[in-house]
Amino acid sequence: MWSNYPEILKIWISRSRNHGFSFIVGWTIGNERFLGDYDTAAIGATIDVLVQNCAKWQSISVDAQLEAPGNFMNQILSVIPQGKAKIQQICVDRAEFAIDKLFTFPLVHLTHLTIYTYARNYPIRSYALMENLLSLSLSANNFDIMRLLSQAPRLRRAKLHVKLAPGEAYPSASIAMTYLHTLDLKVAAGAGEDTPDVLDPRFCRFLGCLCLPALKTLFIDIGGGDARPLRWSGVVDLLLRSEASLENLEMRSFAIASFTQFLEGLPDLKHLAITDPILIQDEKLICRLIYDPLPSTNVHARLCQNLESLRITCPIFGSTGLRFLLRSVIDVSTFEGARTLVLVVPNGTEISGLQSLPPGSSLKIVKDWDWKVQRKDLYEEFGANWWNTELQS
Helix, strand or coil: CHHHHHHHHHHHHHHHCCCCEEEEEECCCCHHHHHHHCCHHHHHHHHHHHHHCHHHEEEEEEEECCCCHHHHHHHHHHHHHHCCCCCCEEEEEECCCCHHHHCCCCCCCCCEEEEECCCCCCCCCCCCCCCCCCEEEEEEEHHHHHHHHHCCCCCCEEEEEEECCCCCCCCCCCEECCCCCEEEEEEECCCCCCCHHHHHHHHHHHHCCEECCCCCEEEEEECCCCCCCECCHHHHHHHHHHCCCCCEEEECCCCECCHHHHHHCCCCCCEEEEEHHHHHHCHHHHHHHHECCCCCCCCCCCCCCCCCEEEEECCCCCCHHHHHHHHHHHHHCCCCCECCEEEEECCCCCCCCCCCCCCCCCEEEEEHHHHHHHCCCCCCCCCCCHHHHHHHC
16 A cells, blocks of 8 residues: 555645645654554655655654654654745654754744654754744753744744753843743653752743743643642742733642742732642632632732632542532632632532532632633644644634
8 A cells, every 4th residue: 555655645746736735744652563564665755755845845743753664754854954845833753853953944934833852962053043933832851942942032832841950051141032922831850850959949040041021821830740849939030020910820730839929929810720739738728719808998818809710620530629629619609708700620520519509609610621612712732733723623
């Protein structure tokens, strides 16, 4: 069957004329077991056809956890920096990949980019400017992330998975991202180093290199599932330095030191998502998020005066703690001075009181999947994802 692909591909490309085309090519873990079933010569001929027509590429995805026979993946990637391709979207998923080799020529048409790799020890060259890049999803070491950000002045949305290893280099000057309004940040240290004393200083230094005046939405996951409390000083300094007014915050950490004090500094916050362990650990936090015990005075004890929605996420589905937590939230919502609030609960949550709220409750209950449909603007995918868009349309 592979022997027919090159000719079929040539006919298909010729019919596309000047409209261009997009493609996905992958060689993942497990494919090597079936190598005998493939005609490597025909695969190579198919890759040759793609490379010969690189000027017509619009969007490409290269998924190669292992190197395919014949160095096929490198053939495709090596064409991009030659400046021939007018690519709009690129997705690369490789365990070993020198990011800087992709950007030796300005990619002026590139708007969406996704790269997943932790390859290191490659010579660093200056990255080419990506002046029209709008959306980025990047999993890489700290230095490569900083260099890419500095070359994308018009970036609006970024999803960054950064590993803060010891001895990392940082830029000497702050990187100002004037247009970036949405940041999804996952941070981890090396093996055995995910402790506050190790992670917090590195995280603060990472954020200290950024200035994000347009930031409105922040998704943040610090240190994975570690239950030890992490600090917020780096995020606080970033917001103050950038003079940003955060409106949406989603937390994926399980324990945060001084979280209440942090929320006190976010008067413009409209949407908040936090894990149920954070709320369970601090009973007063529920009350301060839901109602104001002194509504008739000028001294407001309620946090985030403009909050419109509260999303509770649960790492353990159906936990007893979650059921008690939701019951407490519902009870507090009946108090005098309780705000009108959309409460977003995990899918499949069944608890007495969710179907019929008690009289006087100020809550509106929404399941997680319905919420994401309602707020597509908040949960739009990052980086290159044209294939998902086409499947959904």
